[in-house]
Amino acid sequence: MSIKSKKITSQSKPAAKENKVKLYEARKKIFPKDVKGKYRRFKWIWMILTLGAFAITPWLRWDRGPYASDQLLLIDIANRRFFFASIEIWPQEFYYVTGMLIMAGIGLFLTTSVVGRAWCGFSCPQTVWTDLFMLVENKVEGDRNARIRLEKGPWTVEKIFKVGLKYFIWLIISVLTGAIFTLYFADAPQLARDLISLQAPPIAYITIAILTATTFTFAGFMREQICIYMCPWPRIQGTMLDEDSLIVTYNDWRGEPRSKHAKRQKRAGIMVGDCIDCEACVHVCPTGIDIREGPQLECITCALCIDACDNVMEKIGLEKGLISYSTLKDYAYNLELTSAKNESEKQKTIPTHHASHNELMLGKSIIPTKARDPKSGKLYDKFRHTSWRNFFRPRPIIYFTVWGVIGLVMLVAVALRNPLDINVLHDRNPLYTVLSNGDVRNGYNIKILNMVPEKQKVELSIEGLKNATMELVGKNGIEYETIMLDLVPDAVTPIRLYVRADPDNLDSVRTDFNFVVVDNYNERSARARSFFEIPEK
Amino acid sequence: MSEKKEIDEISGTETTGHEWDGIKELNTPLPRWWLWIFYGTVIWAIGYMIAMPSIPLINGAYKGVLGFSSRANVVSDIEAAKAAQSEFITKIKETEVADIVADEELARFARAGGESAFKVNCSQCHGSGAQGSYGYPNLNDDEWIWGGTIDDIYNIITNGARYDANEDTLISEMPAFGADELLEPDEIKAVANYVASISGGEADSALAKNGAEIYADNCAACHGDSGEGVAVLGGPPLNNAIWLYEGGVDAITEQINQPKHGVMPAWNDKLDDVTIKQLAVYVYSLGGGQ
Structure with missing residues (x-):
């Protein structure tokens, strides 16, 4: 029908112009309504915790002595060090970071398989900052209706003031976001002073400028467009959801047939579903969708529509949970209970509103009397609801096990990490030097890594090479059995030395042996394998 | 190009009119911000071409308004170093x-x-x-x-x-004992064996014994009494395993006959x-x- 009517109108010229596909689709501005409820409260608390952690962490201190920063968490790019509490990571230990990223990834799989897109709905910075910006918008310009009025109205002094104030507060938040971010990469109190007195390095200001711009545009204007068009994660998460994952669900098995005039129709003896089509769920949605159309990519499962609908249900005296966190399995089970079984049953009901996205609903008719006892007016008990048993499925358990094993391995690796290490590089050219008395000498470049911010005294010796002695570059002619070394705190101490041995004591052209470095004070040691090369006899 | 607009029934979006195995392509418009970014990149590219060296010409290349040159950067880097x-x-x-x-x-x-x-x-x-x-x-x-x-x-x-x-410059020249007939071939053979023996190499001990005296008379002045070498005269040590022109009786003989001198x-x-x-x-x- 609609196609036909459009065909007719396309013959007249102005209508044809109207029908022409534009080069672009302008974003339809969304005016989410404020809502109260348990999920909204949780989101506020969670926002305070996440933003608070972001803002406070760089200021926390951790004493590491005079040779390293006292910042609890510091990503020191210039010196290539990562500090977190007692953990210090050097660049070659980046596998710890890899491990943490793998854990974060599997943690997301775990979360998604249990509670669906909880990351998107509650923890993603895009969501948190958008929420914060919307809060500002709400406080400055008023709620949904006031904002729509303001948007449509002319540019009065009041409008200029309100919009200007909103942008100003957004800008302050954006600048603070960028500034706090930079504090993770340098000593926070010092950098904060430098930033304010304009003494900070240009890169800090550039970072702040970039983050200010992205925060301002992403959280202020792009909002849900980031999630829908730019972010790959919703699409990946979509594939990780299964019929047991919790998703925000419109329970049309009790909501349909929806009616704006439920009371009147009930009086007239027409049975309708619980949905009174008030659109409260649509008005609060930050991505501007209608959850009643079924699961969809745009839904970040922020659960605000649950709050909105529950409030309405409470007012009209029906059970909460018309929109709820539910699994597809439970939903399909309940749907089967209340849908019409055959044509004759179908005839008795008024037509059900069919959401185009929901395949399970296609062609089905809901019979409200199957959902609600006409006498008591209560929902039957036979329906399935979300239960904690849902968490104990093989999939989450496997994810959790993998996550836990990696976590344990990482913990053990960090606990057993040796902060003393030695790397040896045998000279390639020449491989050996024959000396006048017949001894053979090999050259080595040795690097001793002292990965603690303290000076250390260590002993370097060789192990497994008969009657060998060492010589230091620049101290020709002095032979050492062991070399005492002062290690630079939190740095690599390079040392070049020669090992000298009598080839008559050696059996083969190449003899493997170890360099051993011992820190007697801390009872640490490290060894590195190398070789001693002599000419063929 | 067909005149008629075809509208997809389910989505209500216009199609491009292309069809493959019954699948039609929707003509969904881009988000506006996407288009803005596209235009932004075009403007950036034009600005970049004006600012930076970009257009190859017959003699050299267009230098760009900013006068950037990686060659000049290297020069200044070297100067800084x-x-x-x-x-x-x-x-x-x-x-x-x-x-x-x-x-x-x-x-x-x-x-x-x-x-x-x-x-x-x-x-x-x-x-x-x-x-x-x-x-x-x-x-x-x-x-x-x-x-x-x-x-x-x-x-x-x-x-x-x-x-x-x-x-x-440091000058030393070993006489050509063989070529200039300063020593008889037998004597050269003997002294070569002697030198090989003091260096720890293989030698005929009888010949070496004869060679010791010839060495003391002819060679010790520059190479030292026991072959330890005399650095001031540029006389290399002979009593060790290190040889510039190889050790061994044959190579030593050759060197005594007609010495090679490096510069x-x-x-x-x-x-x-x-x-x-x-x-x-x-x-x-x-x-x-x-």
Whole structure:
């Protein structure tokens, strides 16, 4: 029908112009309504915790002595060090970071398989900052209706003031976001002073400028467009959801047939579903969708529509949970209970509103009397609801096990990490030097890594090479059995030395042996394998 | 192009009119911000072309408004590096070479500089690891024909050996005992066996015994009484396993008959004093310096 009517109108010229596909689709501005409820409260608390952690962490201190920063968490790019509490990571230990990223990834799989897109709905910075910006918008310009009025109205002094104030507060938040971010990469109190007195390095200001711009545009204007068009994660998460994952669900098995005039129709003896089509769920949605159309990519499962609908249900005296966190399995089970079984049953009901996205609903008719006892007016008990048993499925358990094993391995690796290490590089050219008395000498470049911010005294010796002695570059002619070394705190101490041995004591052209470095004070040691090369006899 | 607009039934979106196996392509418009970014990149590209060297011309290329040039950047980088090194360079210039070795920090700088100068100027003969080869001395070992102190090394790099163009060059020339008939072939054979024996190599002990006296008469003046070498005269030690022109009776015989003499160029006319000092420190640090 609609196609036909459009065909007719396309013959007249102005209508044809109207029908022409534009080069672009302008974003339809969304005016989410404020809502109260348990999920909204949780989101506020969670926002305070996440933003608070972001803002406070760089200021926390951790004493590491005079040779390293006292910042609890510091990503020191210039010196290539990562500090977190007692953990210090050097660049070659980046596998710890890899491990943490793998854990974060599997943690997301775990979360998604249990509670669906909880990351998107509650923890993603895009969501948190958008929420914060919307809060500002709400406080400055008023709620949904006031904002729509303001948007449509002319540019009065009041409008200029309100919009200007909103942008100003957004800008302050954006600048603070960028500034706090930079504090993770340098000593926070010092950098904060430098930033304010304009003494900070240009890169800090550039970072702040970039983050200010992205925060301002992403959280202020792009909002849900980031999630829908730019972010790959919703699409990946979509594939990780299964019929047991919790998703925000419109329970049309009790909501349909929806009616704006439920009371009147009930009086007239027409049975309708619980949905009174008030659109409260649509008005609060930050991505501007209608959850009643079924699961969809745009839904970040922020659960605000649950709050909105529950409030309405409470007012009209029906059970909460018309929109709820539910699994597809439970939903399909309940749907089967209340849908019409055959044509004759179908005839008795008024037509059900069919959401185009929901395949399970296609062609089905809901019979409200199957959902609600006409006498008591209560929902039957036979329906399935979300239960904690849902968490104990093989999939989450496997994810959790993998996550836990990696976590344990990482913990053990960090606990057993040796902060003393030695790397040896045998000279390639020449491989050996024959000396006048017949001894053979090999050259080595040795690097001793002292990965603690303290000076250390260590002993370097060789192990497994008969009657060998060492010589230091620049101290020709002095032979050492062991070399005492002062290690630079939190740095690599390079040392070049020669090992000298009598080839008559050696059996083969190449003899493997170890360099051993011992820190007697801390009872640490490290060894590195190398070789001693002599000419063929 | 069909005149009629085709509207997809389910989505209500216009199609492009293309169809593959019953699948039609929707003509969904782009988000506006996407288009803005696209235009932004076009504008950026034009600005970039104006600002930076971008258009190849017949003679060279368009230079760009900003005058960026990676070649100029390299030049300024090199100048900056030179400026950063100037403190050490002046210090080396003013310091005696022996004192550079004693100063740990200065010695480290000099070694690094010497190593890179060695790779450019010296590695052709002495090898990139200074390991030498037939006719070119190994600089890692502890045998020094002209002495192995830091001053000796500095001197030979500066003035060379047997390098006629330099007045102060080190000169020694072993007589051609065979070719000039200073010794009989039998005597040469005997002395060659003697030399091979004191170096720890294989030799006929009877011949070697005869050779000892001939050695004392003809060779000891330059090579030392027991073959330990005389550095001031450029007489190489013969009592060890290190040979410039190979050990063994045959090679020694050949060298006594008609000696080969290598030439070390004087570098004072090619390299500045600072570089030579750095080279000396580097060679001294290779492990054989005395």
